[in-house]
Amino acid sequence: MWALRRVSVPLRSHCFGMGISHACCAKLETPTACNGDEAGVFDSPLIRFLCLKKNYRYQTDNVSLRFNVGSRELSSQADAKSIGEEGDLEDGFSELETTAAGGIQDSHIDGEKNDVNSEAELSDDDFGDTAQNELEESETDPTKKSSPRKRVESALFKAIMNAPSFSVYTALDQWVKEGKDLSQAEILQAMLNLRKRQMYGQALQLSGWIEANKKHDFVERDYASRLDLIAKVSGIQKAEQYIQQIPKSFRGEVVYRTLLANFVLKNNVKKAEELFYKMKDLEFPITSFACEQLLLLYKRLDKKKIADILLLMEKENVKPSLFGYKILIDTKGMSNDIIGMDQIVETMKADGFEPNLWIQAALAKYYTLGGHTEKAEALLMEMEGGNLKENRRACSFLLPLYAVLGKADEVGRIWNLCKSNPKLEECMAAIEAWGRLEKIEEAEAVFDRTLKTWKRLSSKFYISLLHVYVNHKMLTKGKDLVKRMADSGCQIGPVTWDxxxxxxxxxxEVEKADSLLQKATQQSQMKPLYNSYLTIMDQYAKRGDVHNSEKIFHKMRLAGYTARLRHFQALIQAYINAKVPAYGMRDRMKADNIFPNKALANQLAQVDAFRNTAVSELFD
Structure with missing residues (x-):
């Protein structure tokens, strides 16, 4: 707690050495514990990150972080910007050990910011606008080298997949009736297979059946797994209720950090910060996992707050994991600070970590977006290694990366190597790559081939082709594909609606989009994505349609999305284009703790009914 209490003096007048560089530190608005005679404590790999050679290029809405010790919480007025897992085979809910945004297949490849909830259907979560999967283990042992894991499909999982409508209860009852093995290992493998395919609804049913029938005694990680599934399928509120049902003896750090990860996944800043402090009050150790969850949250919402978490980690002697370095690399890359990004890599190596495929793919992506094509190409060759046949894991990364570089021949070369015996992730990567290269027929051919290879596929696979149609405005084909999804038994949910x-x-056809979203929400009772509302709202605003813009603004509130600066930007633009005043807009923003940046202040001035103009002053 001492470290948090020391975080009180602004960092506005201090510069720290980079160690591996001599970059100057940008002025930060974030509070820190640095007094004039204490700057030396920051000469570390963590705080070196603060020293930026370039100014931040992302909006932070001029909001500073306040460590409010009296109220025991991290208070925030951040505007929530939207953008955007694999672990131990034993634990059955491995994606919590790794959190989301990376690889070439994420939303930042086009410089876009997609909703954190762009994860796939709520029962089938985490896919998103080509998926915000920052797939790096958050607590990786730096002494271990990653090795490819062979996917093993359990017999129980196959029974569930072959059951009518994927009925878990039917499959389990039949399984027991036939006297088949229901060992813990079999259950965990089936759970892992369901999670890898993001079939969270079925995974929750499996967990519930095991708990209700008392086939095995639950331990803390079993409860944490169930908590995570409840959060994904039924929502955060239900997960918070479930945690009270867990026996106190099993309500440990793993359970609480699971809830923290889900708060972060949903961009719920207030609850994430409150839970972080509660874990300290419960005297759980401050771990890299918990700190890196907040780093991930602030990377999305308010980059300035990253400084405070790094300072806390420094004070508590908490070393970042490989996943933590991935977050810092992403933060640098997103600001197009290539020099700073390379410096983070050097610091990471000095700390005993070597870049794995996920980090190499992220680096190549940012090199490409920053115009450093030679560095990107050299890194792709390094990822290929000496023999790509022996390094097949790299193929799913290389396909879309070469597509971004516009190298159709390289995409064809790699796909030809894979297509005789393709893996599902390679097929999805090939669909994305061919789509990016505007070779729609090739993308469709890969899709059809994959359908013949695997009988049943999750919505995640269909969405890979759907995004190709979206990017090329192919409405008829997109609608036909969604019908095929439904016919195949996939649940049509928020990502498909988006x-x-x-x-x-x-x-x-903005009215059709509005109507579709309303009908889909009423039929399924699922929450649409933030971006879905904003896409419609932006179109109404362009038209100067104040009535419908206000209607969408209200619907977003009803759906549970808190007001953000971006909401008000779109809404005020509707008033500007309609050339009508927006009465009380400043009071509305103040009520939501939204503080205008320069751009929004200019918008407000244009819709202020009481502003003085050159003409009005003549008559005063």
Whole structure:
């Protein structure tokens, strides 16, 4: 707690050495514990990150972080910007050990910011606008080298997949009736297979059946796994209720950090910060996992707050994991600070970590977006290694990366190597790559081939082709594909709606997009994505349609999305284009703790009914 209490003096007048560079530190608005005679404590790999050679290029809405010790919480007024897992085979809920945004297949490849909830259907979560999967283990042992894991499909999982409508209860009852093995290892392997395919609804049913029938005694990680599934399928509120049902003896750090990860996944800053402090009050150790969850949250919402978490980690002697370095690399790359990004890599290596494929792919992506194509190409060759046949894991990364570079021949070369015996992730990467290269027929051929290879596929796979149609405004094909998804038994949920909304908006049918989203929400009772609302709202604003813009603004509130600066930017633009005043807009923003940046202040001035103009002053 001492470290948090020391975090009180602004960092505005201090510069720290980079160690591996001589970059100057940008002025930060974040509070820190640095007094004039204490700057030396920051000469470490963590705080070196603060020393930026370039100014931040992302909006932070001029909000500073306040460590409010009296109220025991991290208070925040950040505008929540939207953007955007694999672990131990034993634990059955491994994706919590790794959190989301990376690889070439994420939303930042086009410089876009997608909603953190762009994860796939709520019962089938985490896919998103080509998926914000920062797939790096958050607590990696730096002494271990990653090795490819062979996917093993359990017999129980196959029974569930072959059951009518994927009925878990039917499959389990039949399994027991036939006297088949229901060992803990079999259950965990089936759970892992369901999670890898993001079939969270079925995984939750499996967990519930095991708990209700008392086939095995639950331990803390079993409860944490169930908590995570409840959060993914039924929502955070239900997960918070479930945690009270867990026996106190099993309500440990793993359970609470699981809830923390889900708060971060949903961009719930207030709850994440409150839970972080509660874990300290419960005297759980401050771990790299918990700190890196907040780093991930602030990377999305307010980059300035990253400084405070790094300072806390420094004070508590908490070393970042490989996943933590991935977050810092992403933060640098997103600001196009290539020099700073390279410096983070050097610091990471000095700390005993070597870049794995996920980090190499992220680096190549940012090199490409920053115009450093030679560095990107050299890194891709390094990822390939001496023999790509022996290094097949790299193929799913290389396909979309070469596509971004516009190298169709390289995409064809790698796909030809894979297509005789392709893996599912390679097929999805090939669909994305061919789509990016505007070779729609090739993308469709890969899709059809994959359907013949695997009988049943999750919505995640269909969405890979759907995004190709969205990017090329192919409305008819997109609608036909969604029908095929439904016929195959896939649940049509928020990510699919979001794609259809974009398709309708792109062809000028905003009313149809609005109607579709309303009907889908009423039928399924699932929460649409933030971006779905914003896409429609932006179109109404362009038209100067104040009534419908206000209607969408209200619907977003009803759906549970807190007001953000971006909401008000779109809404005020509707008033500007309609050339009508927006009465009380400043009071509305103040009520939501939204403070205008320069751009929004200019917008407000244009819709202020009481502003003085050159003409009005003549008559005063």
């Amino acid at each position: 794609a259809l909304v974009k398709l309708y908006v792109d062809v000028g």
